[in-house]
Amino acid sequence: MKLKSKMQKNLKTLNLLIFLICGCFSYMANAQEDPQVLPEESEFKPAITKYWLNTYGNIRISKRMFWVAQTHFRFEETEDTPFVGQLGQIYNRHAIGYIVSKKFDVALGGVVRFNFNTDPDSDGKTMVPEWRIWQQYRFAMPVSRLMFYHRIRIENRWSKGFEEGDDYIYRTRWRYMFRVKIPVNRPKLEPKAFYIGPEAEVIMQSGKEVVDSPLEDLRLHTSFGYILTPRLTVAAGIMYNFGQNLDNGGIYKQGWTIRTHLYFSPDFRKVRNKLPSIHTED
Amino acid sequence: MMKSHTFNYHQLIALFLFTFVISSVQGQTKEFNGDYQIGKLKGNATFSYKLRANDTILDGPFLFNDKGIQSLEESVYQSFSVEGDFSNNQPNGDWTLSFGNYIRDKQPKLVDYSYVINVNGLLKKVKGSFNDGIPKGEFIITIDSIKNSEVAKNLFKSTINFQNGVPQKSFTMESDSHAMVGRLLRNGVAHDKWTLFENENLGEVENWFFKEGILTKISIQKDGIAKEINVFENKDDNYKLYPLNRNYLTVVELTHNSSDTNKIVKNGIGGLLEKNLNTYGKVKGFMNQLGDSVSFPNFQVKLPFYPLDENNAAILKNVVDSIQKAEQLSNALLTNAQLSIQKLSNENTKFHYSVTEVISKDYLSPLSRLKNYSEENIVIHFNPKRLLEKLWPNGLPSGKIEIERENNQSRVYQAKNASNYNPKDVNLQEIEKLTYFTLANLEYLHEKLIGEITSQQREEAFLVQEKELIAQLDHLKKHIDSLKKSKPKEIQTTLESMKGFADNLLNEYSAMDENSEKLDYAKELTNCFSRTEEFATSISKLPVQMKEIKELYQDPVWNPFTATVMNEDIKKKITKAYENILIPYQLKNIQTDLKCSNMDSIEAFFERLNNRMVELFEEDTSRLERKLRKEKNPQEIIELFGLNDNEIEK
Numbered sequence: 039m040k041l042k043s044k045m046q047k048n049l050k051t052l053n054l055l056i057f058l059i060c061g062c063f064s065y066m067a068n069a070q071e072d073p074q075v076l077p078e079e080s081e082f083k084p085a086i087t088k089y090w091l092n093t094y095g096n097i098r099i100s101k102r103m104f105w106v107a108q109t110h111f112r113f114e115e116t117e118d119t120p121f122v123g124q125l126g127q128i129y130n131r132h133a134i135g136y137i138v139s140k141k142f143d144v145a146l147g148g149v150v151r152f153n154f155n156t157d158p159d160s161d162g163k164t165m166v167p168e169w170r171i172w173q174q175y176r177f178a179m180p181v182s183r184l185m186f187y188h189r190i191r192i193e194n195r196w197s198k199g200f201e202e203g204d205d206y207i208y209r210t211r212w213r214y215m216f217r218v219k220i221p222v223n224r225p226k227l228e229p230k231a232f233y234i235g236p237e238a239e240v241i242m243q244s245g246k247e248v249v250d251s252p253l254e255d256l257r258l259h260t261s262f263g264y265i266l267t268p269r270l271t272v273a274a275g276i277m278y279n280f281g282q283n284l285d286n287g288g289i290y291k292q293g294w295t296i297r298t299h300l301y302f303s304p305d306f307r308k309v310r311n312k313l314p315s316i317h318t319e320d
Numbered sequence: 321m322m323k324s325h326t327f328n329y330h331q332l333i334a335l336f337l338f339t340f341v342i343s344s345v346q347g348q349t350k351e352f353n354g355d356y357q358i359g360k361l362k363g364n365a366t367f368s369y370k371l372r373a374n375d376t377i378l379d380g381p382f383l384f385n386d387k388g389i390q391s392l393e394e395s396v397y398q399s400f401s402v403e404g405d406f407s408n409n410q411p412n413g414d415w416t417l418s419f420g421n422y423i424r425d426k427q428p429k430l431v432d433y434s435y436v437i438n439v440n441g442l443l444k445k446v447k448g449s450f451n452d453g454i455p456k457g458e459f460i461i462t463i464d465s466i467k468n469s470e471v472a473k474n475l476f477k478s479t480i481n482f483q484n485g486v487p488q489k490s491f492t493m494e495s496d497s498h499a500m501v502g503r504l505l506r507n508g509v510a511h512d513k514w515t516l517f518e519n520e521n522l523g524e525v526e527n528w529f530f531k532e533g534i535l536t537k538i539s540i541q542k543d544g545i546a547k548e549i550n551v552f553e554n555k556d557d558n559y560k561l562y563p564l565n566r567n568y569l570t571v572v573e574l575t576h577n578s579s580d581t582n583k584i585v586k587n588g589i590g591g592l593l594e595k596n597l598n599t600y601g602k603v604k605g606f607m608n609q610l611g612d613s614v615s616f617p618n619f620q621v622k623l624p625f626y627p628l629d630e631n632n633a634a635i636l637k638n639v640v641d642s643i644q645k646a647e648q649l650s651n652a653l654l655t656n657a658q659l660s661i662q663k664l665s666n667e668n669t670k671f672h673y674s675v676t677e678v679i680s681k682d683y684l685s686p687l688s689r690l691k692n693y694s695e696e697n698i699v700i701h702f703n704p705k706r707l708l709e710k711l712w713p714n715g716l717p718s719g720k721i722e723i724e725r726e727n728n729q730s731r732v733y734q735a736k737n738a739s740n741y742n743p744k745d746v747n748l749q750e751i752e753k754l755t756y757f758t759l760a761n762l763e764y765l766h767e768k769l770i771g772e773i774t775s776q777q778r779e780e781a782f783l784v785q786e787k788e789l790i791a792q793l794d795h796l797k798k799h800i801d802s803l804k805k806s807k808p809k810e811i812q813t814t815l816e817s818m819k820g821f822a823d824n825l826l827n828e829y830s831a832m833d834e835n836s837e838k839l840d841y842a843k844e845l846t847n848c849f850s851r852t853e854e855f856a857t858s859i860s861k862l863p864v865q866m867k868e869i870k871e872l873y874q875d876p877v878w879n880p881f882t883a884t885v886m887n888e889d890i891k892k893k894i895t896k897a898y899e900n901i902l903i904p905y906q907l908k909n910i911q912t913d914l915k916c917s918n919m920d921s922i923e924a925f926f927e928r929l930n931n932r933m934v935e936l937f938e939e940d941t942s943r944l945e946r947k948l949r950k951e952k953n954p955q956e957i958i959e960l961f962g963l964n965d966n967e968i969e970k
Binding site: 096104180227271301 | 885888
C-alpha cells in the first residue's frame with residue numbers, strides 16, 4: 039500500500055514536471071504571441087484614450103410605458119490623435135420600458151452595435167455588426183437629499199471578429215451599476231440644478247468562449263451634470279475602465295474615456311382638449 | 321452584411337408607412353362657413369382649414385365679406401371684401417382686399433322705378449400676390465374718394481413690385497395732384513433718381529438722388545427756379561442699412577434743417593412715402609390677424625451711424641431727464657398768470673421773470689430740441705459733435721445774463737453755478753453741465769418768483785387745504801417707504817416713482833395761480849395722494865400675484881433619469897410675455913405716465929391680466945404661443961391676450 043501510494047505520488051510529480059516542462063517550452067516557443075497561455079503575473083496593457091458621445095432618450099408612450107432610444111458614438115485614439123482619432127463603435131440601444139413605480143422600472147429590448155475595425159495592421163473587414171437582447175431592472179433610493187441608483191442589466195450578446203471566416207460567438211453579460219446623484223447648487227434634483235454623479239459598474243461575462251476572462255469590464259465614472267428642464271439634462275465626465283482580454287484572462291485592457299451625455303425625455307401624450315375659438319360654431 | 325441590408329430595407333418600409341399614415345391623418349381639410357370676426361370687422365367667412373395638433377391651419381380659398389346693409393336707418397355703412405388663398409396657414413397666390421367707409425345720402429332718388437340711395441366716402445383697395453406668405457409680384461394699393469356712388473378722385477395709389485418679398489425695380493406712388501417714380505436695387509436698396517411729377521403740366525418738380533441707398537441730394541423746381549440741397553455727402557461716415565420709415569424722413573429733414581427741407585419732406589416725395597408707409601402698415605396689421613405673420617419689407621436706405629458709447633448714453637439720459645424738469649419749471653413760471661400781473665408792479669419780479677424768459681429761450685430751447693432728438697432715437701444718425709454744433713452754432717451761451725431796463729441801465733443776474741461749464745467747448749460733457757446750470761437757475765428762479773407772490777394774498781382756506789395736502793404727501797411717502805421693503809427692484813423703482821409723481825404734482829400745484837381753481841385743485845390733489853396710497857398698496861402685491869401665476873403654470877413631471885418628480889414650467893411663451901413684457905411695460909407706464917386719472921384703469925388692467933392668465937392656463941393656447949414667439953411689442957401682446965376688447969367693453 040505504501041509502495042502504491044509512493045508510486046502514485048511520484049507519478050503525480052512526474053505529471054506536474056512534464057506539464058511544467060511542456061508549458062515552459064510552449065511559453066518559450068510562443069512567448070507573447072500565444073494568447074492561450076496565461077502570463078505569470080497579470081499584465082495591464084497601456085491605457086488607450088477614448089471619447090464617447092452618448093444620447094439617452096426615454097420617450098413616454100403611455101402612462102406606464104416608455105421607449106428607450108439610445109445612440110452612442112464611441113471614438114478612440116489613433117497613433118497621432120488622442121481620444122477622438124477614429125470612430126470605434128456606433129451603438130443603438132432600444133427597448134420598451136415599464137414603470138412599475140416611481141422608484142422601480144424595467145426594460146426589455148435590442149441593441150445593434152456597429153463595430154469598426156480600429157486596428158491599423160488588420161486587413162479584415164472595416165465594419166462588423168453586433169447584436170444583443172437586453173433586459174434591465176433599475177431601483178432608485180432617496181437618501182437624504184441624494185439619490186442612489188442600482189441598475190442590473192442582463193445581455194445576450196452575439197459578436198464576431200473582423201477577419202474573413204470569423205463566426206459570431208455568443209456570450210451572456212451580467213452588469214451591475216451603482217450610481218449616486220448629488221445636487222450641488224439646489225436642495226434637490228430639479229431644473230437649473232448642477233449635480234455630481236459618481237458611478238461604478240461591473241460587467242461580468244459567461245459563455246463557451248469565456249474560459250478565463252469573466253471580468254469583462256469595470257467602469258469607474260464621474261460626471262458633472264446640469265438639469266435644464268425635467269425633460270432635458272446634459273452631463274460630461276471622465277471614466278477609467280479595465281477588464282480581462284477574452285483571449286487571455288491574464289492580460290487586462292484599460293482606458294481613460296471622456297464622456298458627454300445628453301438625456302432627453304419627451305412626452306407626446308399631451309392632449310389639448312379645447313378647440314380654438316373659431317371652431318365654437320362648427 | 322446581408323443582415324444589415326435587410327434591416328435597412330425593413331426600416332425604409334416602416335418609415336414610408338409611418339409617413340403615409342401621419343400625412344393622411346393630417347391632410348384632412350375642413351370647411352368653415354358662417355359668422356366671423358376679424359378685429360372690428362364682423363361679417364361672413366368661407367374658408368378651408370386643417371387641424372394640426374388642434375391648431376387651425378388655414379389651407380385653401382379664403383373669403384370674408386360684410387353681410388350687406390342691415391338697415392336703411394343707419395347712415396354710416398362699412399363694406400369690405402377679402403379674398404385669397406392660404407397654403408399651410410400662409411397667404412399664397414392672388415389676394416384682393418377692399419374696405420369702404422360710406423355715408424349715405426339723406427334722401428333716396430327714384431331711378432328706373434327703383435329707389436336709389438347714393439353714398440359718399442372712401443374706398444381702399446389692395447391687390448397683390450403672395451408666395452408662401454412672402455409678397456410676390458405687383459402690389460397695388462389705391463384709395464379713392466367716392467362721391468354720389470362713383471369714384472370722384474384717386475387720392476392715393478401705390479404700385480410696388482416684390483420679388484421674394486423684396487421690393488424691386490421701379491415703383492410708383494400717386495396722389496391726386498402728383499405722381500412719383502423711384503427705382504430700387506435687387507436687394508430693395510434705394511438707388512438712382514426718384515422723381516416727383518406734377519399731374520397738370522407733367523414737369524419734374526422734385527428729385528431725390530440715391531447712390532446705393534445713400535440720399536446724396538434733393539433737387540426741387542419751383543416757379544421755374546431750380547434748387548439743389550446736398551443731403552448725405554460725407555464719404556467718411558459709417559453708413560448702415562435702415563428701413564425707409566418715419567424716422568428716416570425725420571433724419572433727412574434735420575440733416576438740413578431749413579424750412580425748404582422741412583416742407584419737402586412733409587409734402588413732396590416724403591409725403592407720398594409717409595402715406596405709403598401708413599397704408600402698408602394697416603394692410604400688414606389686417607393680414608396678420610388671419611394666418612401666419614406676413615411682412616412687407618420697406619425700401620432700404622443707408623444712414624450714417626454713430627453709436628453712443630455707454631458713458632455718453634448715460635450722460636444723455638441724465639441730460640434728457642434734467643431738461644424735462646427744467647421745461648416743467650420754465651412752463652410753470654412763464655404761464656403763471658399771477659406772476660404776469662405781479663411783474664407789472666414789482667421790479668424784482670419783473671427782473672426775475674425776464675431772466676426766466678432769457679434762460680428759457682437761449683438756454684433751454686436748444687436743450688429741448690436735443691431732448692426730442694434723443695427721445696426719437698435719431699441722435700445715432702448724427703455725428704454727436706456736428707449735431708451739437710448745429711444746435712449751438714455760436715457756441716454755448718456765456719452764463720452771463722443782463723436785463724435791459726427802461727432807463728437804458730442794465731441789471732446783471734448773478735447766475736448760480738455760472739463757472740461750471742466752458743461755453744467754448746461744445747461737447748456732451750459741457751452740455752451736461754449747461755443742463756444742470758439751466759435746471760439749477762430755473763429752480764432758483766422758481767423758488768424766488770413763487771416766493772415773491774405775496775403771502776398776504778393767500779387765503780385762510782389755502783393754508784388749511786395746503787396743510788392737509790402736505791400732511792397727505794408725507795403720509796404717502798412714509799407708506800411707500802414701508803411698502804418698498806424686500807420687494808423686487810422693479811417694484812421698488814415703480815413705488816419710488818410714485819413719490820416723484822406726487823412731488824411733480826405738488827410742483828405743478830405750487831406753480832398755479834392762487835384762485836378758486838387752485839383751491840379745488842388742492843382738494844383734488846389731497847384725494848389723489850390718498851388714492852395713490854391705495855394704488856401703491858395694490859402694486860406692492862404684484863410680486864405675490866406673479867408668484868401665484870408662476871406656480872399655476874407649473875406641471876409636476878416624473879423625470880425618468882433621476883426617478884424623481886420635478887416641476888416643469890409650461891406655456892413658457894405666455895408666462896414670459898406676462899413676466900418679461902406685460903408687467904414691466906405696465907410698470908414702466910406707471911413710472912413715466914402715472915396720472916391721478918389713470919390709476920383705476922391701470923389697476924383694472926392688472927386685475928384683468930391676472931384673471932386672463934388664469935383662463936389661459938386652462939385654454940388651448942398653441943396658436944397664441946406661436947404668435948407670441950415673434951411678438952415683443954407689448955401693445956400687440958395685449959391684443960393677442962384679448963385684453964383690449966375687455967377695456968372697450970368696459
